[in-house]
C-alpha cells in the first residue's frame with residue numbers, strides 16, 4: 148500500500164470511528180466543526196486520488212446515486228412476521244406451547260422493544276456492509292443498499308472480532324422530534340405534512356435519489372443476528388456482540404427468567420413508552436437460547452420461539468371546548484381543538500391538532516362533542532373519533548372561519564390545496580413576525596444572537612415590521628427592550644454582521660416566498676445567478692426551470708410583484724447581503740460553447756449532478772430543445788416530445804455512457 152493510500156485509509160477509519168461515537172454512542176469526542184473538517188479533507192484527498200476509491204468510504208454517506216428500480220433479492224433466511232399477543236393469558240399459552248418441547252429448568256426469554264418502523268436485512272462480508280434488502284413479502288425484498296448507506300447509525304465498517312460473513316436485522320425509524328421538524332418545514336413551505344413516522348421511513352427507503360434519502364433523519368436499531376457463528380449461543384450474547392462490532396443496539400432489552408418477569412417488563416414499558424423519542428407498538432419476547440430456537444423452528448408464518456405483545460393504542464375521551472385557529476408565516480390557517488384537560492399516557496392534554504377544514508368535516512365535529520383522542524406519531528395528539536351517542540341535539544356544528552383570526556382579512560382556498568390562507572401578506576401580524584422568524588432561522592440567514600422571542604418583542608415595540616428593518620436597528624432601541632443587556636445587544640449586531648456572508652441561495656430561501664423551500668431556492672439561485680435576473684423572469688420563463696411548476700412560478704412572480712418586497716430587497720442589498728451566486732471556476736473547458744438538455748432518469752447520476760458536471764466543465768444547460776441545442780442527454784423515461792423535437796432538429800442525442808466518454812476522452 149502506498150503512503151497516500153495509507154493516509155486515506157487511516158482518515159476513513161478515523162471518520163468511521165467518530166461517526167460511531169456521535170450517532171450510535173451519542174458521545175462525540177470532537178466538535179461538529181472538527182468532524183466537518185475531517186470529512187472535507189477526506190473528500191479533497193479522494194478527488195485527488197480517485198484510484199483509491201472505496202465504495203464504503205464515509206464520503207459515500209451523502210448519497211447521490213440514483214436507482215431507477217430496485218433489484219429484487221431472495222432472502223437467505225425468510226423474514227417472518229411475529230405472532231401477536233394481547234394479554235397475560237396469551238403469554239401463558241405461548242409459554243406452555245414452548246414447554247412441550249423445551250425443559251423449563253434453564254429456559255429464559257429476552258424481551259425487547261418492538262420498534263415501529265420498517266425492517267431491513269443487512270449483509271456484512273469481512274466487516275463491510277455489502278447489501279441491504281427490505282422485507283418485501285418476507286421471501287424476497289428490494290435491494291436498497293445505496294439508500295441505506297446514508298444512514299449514519301448503520302456502520303459501513305465493523306470493529307473487533309465479527310464473523311467473516313453474516314446477516315443482521317434491524318428496524319429503520321424516524322424519531323418523533325425529527326418527524327415533527329420535517330412537518331414544520333413542510334407546512335412552512337406550503338406542503339402537506341407527512342402522516343406518521345413509520346410510513347415516512349418506509350417511503351424514504353424507496354426514494355430513487357439517495358441524496359434525498361441522506362436528508363431524511365433516518366435511524367436504525369439492530370436487533371437480530373440471523374446467521375450462525377461460533378459464539379452465537381444466545382440472543383443476549385448476540386446483542387452484546389453486535390453492539391461491540393459497532394451496531395446501534397437499543398439498551399432497553401432485558402433477560403427474563405419467568406413469564407411473570409416478562410409481564411413486569413411489559414407493564415413497565417407500557418408506562419415508560421410515552422417518554423421515548425421514537426414509537427414502539429409493543430414488546431418482542433424471544434426464547435434466549437439459539438439451540439432452543441432451532442428446536443422450536445417456524446410455522447409457515449411465524450417463529451415459534453418468539454411473540455409480539457401489542458400495546459393498546461392510548462386513547463381517552465374528553466370534551467371539545469372550542470376550536471381556535473393559528474396563522475403561520477405563509478398565511479396558512481391551522482385549526483386546533485381546545486379540549487377539556489385530560490390525562491393521556493402520563494401527560495395532560497389540552498389541545499389536539501385538526502390539520503385543516505377537511506379534517507373537521509370528516510369528523511363532523513360539533514361543539515361540546517365527546518371526542519376520542521389518541522397519541523399518534525406526532526407529539527400533539529389527534530382526534531380520531533366522535534362519540535355520537537353523547538352529542539347534544541342542539542349543539543352547533545364547527546364551521547371553519549372565513550376571516551383571519553388575527554387581521555380579519557378574508558381567507559382564500561385553492562381547490563388543489565388543503566389549507567386556507569390569509570392573503571393579507573403586508574400587514575397580518577403573525578405573518579409579519581413569522582416571516583422575520585423564518586428569515587433569522589438556522590437554515591435561512593442563521594442569525595445568532597436573535598431568537599424568536601426577541602423578534603416578537605421587537606415587533607411589539609414597533610422596532611421592526613419586516614426583516615430589512617433588522618439591519619437598521621439602533622443600539623439604544625435594543626437596550627430599551629426587556630432583558631436586553633449590553634452583551635446581548637452586541638451579539639445581535641455581531642449576528643447580523645455575520646449574516647452578510649450567507650450565500651445567495653440561502654438569502655433567497657430566507658425571503659420566505661411561499662412554496663420556495665431550500666431545494667427550490669438552490670435551483671433558482673443556480674439557474675438565475677442573481678436576484679435581479681430572477682425578478683425579471685416571467686411566469687412562463689420560470690416554468691421552464693427544472694422542477695418548477697405552476698404553483699411555484701405563480702408564487703415567485705406574485706412575490707416580486709409586491710412593491711414592499713422589492714423595497715425590502717433593495718434595502719438588504721444596500722446593507723450588503725449576497726444577491727449574486729458566487730462565481731465558480733471551471734474544472735475543465737471540455738464543454739466550452741456546448742449546450743445541453745438533460746432529460747429523463749439516469750443510472751449513475753441525478754439530473755442535478757449531470758447539470759453540475761456540464762457547468763463545471765464549461766457547458767451550458769438549456770431547459771428545452773431548440774435549434775441552439777448541441778446535445779440532448781437522454782435518460783430513461785424521457786418525454787417523447789423532447790426526443791421527437793431533437794430528432795426533427797438534428798440535435799445529437801447522447802446516452803449517459805456517451806456523456807462519460809465525452810468527459811473523459813477530451814484533454
Ligand code: AMP
Pocket residue numbers: 227228229230259260261262263264265266267282317318370371431455
Ligand atoms: P409484524 O410486522 O407485526 O408481524 O412484526 C414483525 C416485525 O416487527 C418485524 O418484521 C420487525 O420489523 C419488527 N420488529 C421491531 N422490533 C423488533 C425486535 N426487537 N425484534 C424483532 N422484530 C422487531
Ligand code: ZN
Pocket residue numbers: 474551552553554555556569570571575576
Ligand atoms: Zn391575517
